[in-house]
Amino acid sequence: xxxxxxxxxxxxxxxxxxxxxxxxxxxxxxxxxxxxxxxxxxxxxxxxxxxxxxxxxxxxxxxxxxxxxxxxxxxxxxxxxxxxxxxxxxxxxxxxxxxxxxxxxxxxxxxxxxxxxxxxxxxxxxxxxxxxxxxxxxxxxxxxxxxxxxxxxxxxxxxxxxxxxxxxxxxxxxxxxxxxxxxxxxxxxxxxxxxxxxxxxxxxxxxxxxxxxxxxxxxxxxxxxxxxxxxxxxxxxxxxxxxxxxxxxxxxxxxxxxxxxxxxxxxxxxxxxxxxxxxxxxxxxxxxxxxxxxxxxxxxxxxxxxxxxxxxxxx
Numbered sequence: 001x002x003x004x005x006x007x008x009x010x011x012x013x014x015x016x017x018x019x020x021x022x023x024x025x026x027x028x029x030x031x032x033x034x035x036x037x038x039x040x041x042x043x044x045x046x047x048x049x050x051x052x053x054x055x056x057x058x059x060x061x062x063x064x065x066x067x068x069x070x071x072x073x074x075x076x077x078x079x080x081x082x083x084x085x086x087x088x089x090x091x092x093x094x095x096x097x098x099x100x101x102x103x104x105x106x107x108x109x110x111x112x113x114x115x116x117x118x119x120x121x122x123x124x125x126x127x128x129x130x131x132x133x134x135x136x137x138x139x140x141x142x143x144x145x146x147x148x149x150x151x152x153x154x155x156x157x158x159x160x161x162x163x164x165x166x167x168x169x170x171x172x173x174x175x176x177x178x179x180x181x182x183x184x185x186x187x188x189x190x191x192x193x194x195x196x197x198x199x200x201x202x203x204x205x206x207x208x209x210x211x212x213x214x215x216x217x218x219x220x221x222x223x224x225x226x227x228x229x230x231x232x233x234x235x236x237x238x239x240x241x242x243x244x245x246x247x248x249x250x251x252x253x254x255x256x257x258x259x260x261x262x263x264x265x266x267x268x269x270x271x272x273x274x275x276x277x278x279x280x281x282x283x284x285x286x287x288x289x290x291x292x293x294x295x296x297x298x299x300x301x302x303x304x305x306x307x308x309x310x311x312x313x314x315x
Contacts, residue, residue: 002191003089004312006096007105009034009279010197011272012048013207015290019197020098021056022300027096027313030059030088032081034099034108037241039077040068042227045220046243048211059088068227068238077104078112094313102278109194110186120167127163142166147175160237193310194285195303198276203291205269212243212265221247221257242267 006029008020024031033039037047041064044051049063061084066072081104085095097105106112131139140156143166150165168176199207224239224247232239234248243264250260279285286306293299307313 002189003085004094005085005109005190005192006094006307006312007034007109007192007194008096008098008197009100009102009105009195011204011275012100012268013211013272014197014199014204015207015296016098016100016197017048017050019296019299019303020096021058022296023303024058024094024096025056026300026304027094027307028092029094029096030061030084030091032084032088032095032097033060033062034077034081034097034101034104036072036077036101036104037238038063038099039066039072040064040238041066042223042230043068043238043241043244045215045218045223046241046247048215061088066238068232068236071237074103074107077101078107081108100275102275102282105194106282109188109190109192111189112186120171123167123170124163127166128159131159131163136162139163139166143169146170147177150175150177153177160240191310191312192284193303193307193312194282195306196279196282196285196287197299198287198289200289200291204272208268208272209265212261212268215243215264216261221251224248224251242271 006023006027008016008023010016020031023029035047037043038049039062040047043049050060062077062080065080081097088095097108099105127139127142136157136159139159140151140154140162143154143162144151147165147169150169151162154161154165156162165176168174168179172179198204220243224244227239227244228248228251234240234245239245239248246255246260246263246267247257249255249263250257255263288299288302290296290299293302304313
């Protein structure tokens with residue numbers, strides 16, 4: 001018997017949090033965060049992390065488990081998420097993965113083995129140093145020469161993924177696209193429902209802009225200042241996240257705070273577009289356009305109906 005699993009995802013600001021809470025309440029579920037930034041302590045406002053007092057007593061896993069100076073990657077996520085899921089099953093509850101980091105979701109769902117092409121710290125340091133000396137374009141040029149097909153699938157500014165593609169090619173002799181294709185074809189060991197929330201683009205972008213304004217009003221600048229005082233700076237991987245790096249630029253005098261705010265909105269809109277592109281490539285997804293339902297209760301009812309049909313809950 002495959003174990004039951006629910007995934008609730010979608011682009012940033014689409015409204016995953018409220019639905020995840022309602023779904024967990026209705027299904028005796030516990031939530032596993034699949035957000036690459038919410039793992040970091042002290043990064044609350046910029047990552048839209050739900051406050052403990054607003055979680056309605058529903059257990060949330062993989063929040064606040066690392067300092068911003070520490071690394072965290074998909075391998076670590078899969079290991080910790082599996083541990084959390086096993087505990088949830090033992091308690092007789094339903095694991096609900098919630099978040100917008102598509103790679104994390106895919107890796108967990110397909111139980112991908114990352115042993116091949118394990119990270120090479122020395123190579124990463126070498127390529128990172130090259131980017132610092134000569135710019136990200138220099139690293140991207142290497143990828144174009146060594147794996148042109150992979151280079152076509154990546155944005156030159158996405159240094160982390162460009163480095164990973166180069167690293168994989170040099171360590172295994174294969175393109176990372178080959179590994180991605182194999183992962184896509186893998187069969188999940190779970191009986192799952194993979195919900196993707198969406199909205200028309202203009203509505204989603206309005207929500208993103210409003211959320212960014214709310215983050216600034218709630219104290220995003222002060223949060224970044226506090227992290228900076230604690231000793232974290234732009235060298236920390238976590239502080240390369242959208243919202244944090246732009247505010248750091250303003251605090252360092254590279255732009256005005258209003259320019260930083262607009263840059264956060266623009267970067268978040270681009271990120272949402274990339275998220276949707278990723279989810280469209282995924283198989284067995286169930287898309288729910290929120291604009292097609294009169295209210296959130298109707299969306300929840302539809303999700304529960306589907307879960308009953310899939311025997312994930314008692315109909």
